[in-house]
Amino acid sequence: MQQSTIKIGLSACLAGDKVRFDTGHKKSNFCMDELGKHVEYKKFCPEVAVGLPIPRPTIRQVRVGDTIKVCRPDGTGDVGPKLTEYGKRVATEQTAELSGFVFCAKSPSCGMERIKIYNEAGTGNTSEGVGFFAEQIMAHNPLLPCEENGRLNDMHLRENFVMRVYTYKHWQTLSEQPLTVHRLTQFHAQYKYLLMAHNYEAYRSLGNLLGTFDGEDIQTLADEYILGLMTALKKPASRKNNANTLMHLQGYFKKSLSKIEKQELRDAIDEYRQGLVPLYVPLTLIKHHLKVHPNEYLAKQVYLDPYPNELKLRYGI
Structure with missing residues (x-):
């Protein structure tokens, strides 16, 4: 978009x-x-x-x-x-x-x-x-x-603020056209892993909100959804939650990576979990594997590129 x-x-x-x-x-x-x-x-x-x-x-x-x-x-x-x-x-x-x-x-x-x-x-x-x-x-x-x-x-607060700005802009752009449950569901799907890193319960509850919509008032649904999303993203993602999210992303490559590549990615995630390397290290590996082994659903995940890479915000967290 x-x-x-x-x-x-x-x-x-x-x-x-x-x-x-x-x-x-x-x-x-x-x-x-x-x-x-x-x-x-x-x-x-x-x-x-x-x-x-x-x-x-x-x-x-x-x-x-x-x-x-x-x-x-x-x-x-x-x-x-x-x-x-x-x-x-x-x-x-x-x-x-x-x-x-x-x-x-x-x-x-x-x-x-x-x-x-x-x-x-x-x-x-x-x-x-x-x-x-x-x-x-x-x-x-x-x-x-x-x-x-x-x-x-504070690098964590800086990254979190910029991520929320780009998320809100995405929503504002989406809202320029008439909203439908289908469009809201597509939007939500793109934010699966970003939400997982910040608040997994919010990902589930917002998904349920969309899934149980009775067709009565789409604007009320949209208002409730975006308030839930922006509230969930307000707290910076913890290292533990980011590491767990990275493990989920690793699962997309279980049939396509060699034994050595899998171990390399596991090691990068573990080193990030322990605070030895910043977030961009395992993410760079995942994005490299995604180029070699394309996956349409994963490629649409905002978590991989929530803002311009030139800002280097994940170098310090």
């Missing part, structure tokens, strides 16, 4: 735009120099969008009674309501074309989690806040893969 360009929302400072309070930026080298070769970014700086200047005084989240303000350290200049309203507007009007979003960590407007909330006196804080802009984007788009720049330094 031909997909159009993937578009990802991005905090503008992560693109290198000098929009921070001190006229600086927080350019993400991964986003701009690596992932940026394969996607387009739609940039947002909510603080500038609601009228704050560059440079500007720092702002923070401050708890005042039962409410939280986004204001200067002295308590003045609350822009919380404006940030919330802007977030709602972007979330409802400008995110339909997006397949993911990368936010700037620790920002009172863009942070996804663990944002400091200060008390009124400024003498203490708790790390339980969510950026006002990010909160609206995530609340209105529960399927949208979202991540922070800091967390993307």
Whole structure:
């Protein structure tokens, strides 16, 4: 299926735009120099969008009674309501074309989690806040893969985020045409081993969901399916689950490989299971054997190539 360009929302400072309070930026080298070769970014700086200047005084989240303000350290200049309203507007009007979003960590407007909330006196804080802009984007788009720049330094979280972006884009492309149970079942079949690596129970339950459909409301079925899929994929696959999935893939070649080739593949999977080699080592062997011994069903498995190989995301996990 031909997909159009993937578009990802991005905090503008992560693109290198000098929009921070001190006229600086927080350019993400991964986003701009690596992932940026394969996607387009739609940039947002909510603080500038609601009228704050560059440079500007720092702002923070401050708890005042039962409410939280986004204001200067002295308590003045609350822009919380404006940030919330802007977030709602972007979330409802400008995110339909997006397949993911990368936010700037620790920002009172863009942070996804663990944002400091200060008390009124400024003498203490708790790390339980969510950026006002990010909160609206995530609340209105529960399927949208979202991540922070800091967390993307973790190779497992980085790989997981990009995989979810490409999965969601695949779904968005599928949904451009009328959905049928047959098309949903074909889509699900392609994700068998990716789901197995992340959550085997989800693979079975989602398959049962499609298999027991009574023909009443295809859109409700599709909505339930994609929510289950994106939720299951949110947790990075463990080394144990990946190794078990690789063993299933090895089974496709039991009648076509020589004794030496089978042992070589088994050894590669065992070395991966033990943490001696990264995931791309056994996967490269499997893809080599697939070229020599074609299998149509296996060739369609997203697990083998969930995103461009040039990103080298499986070299570090």
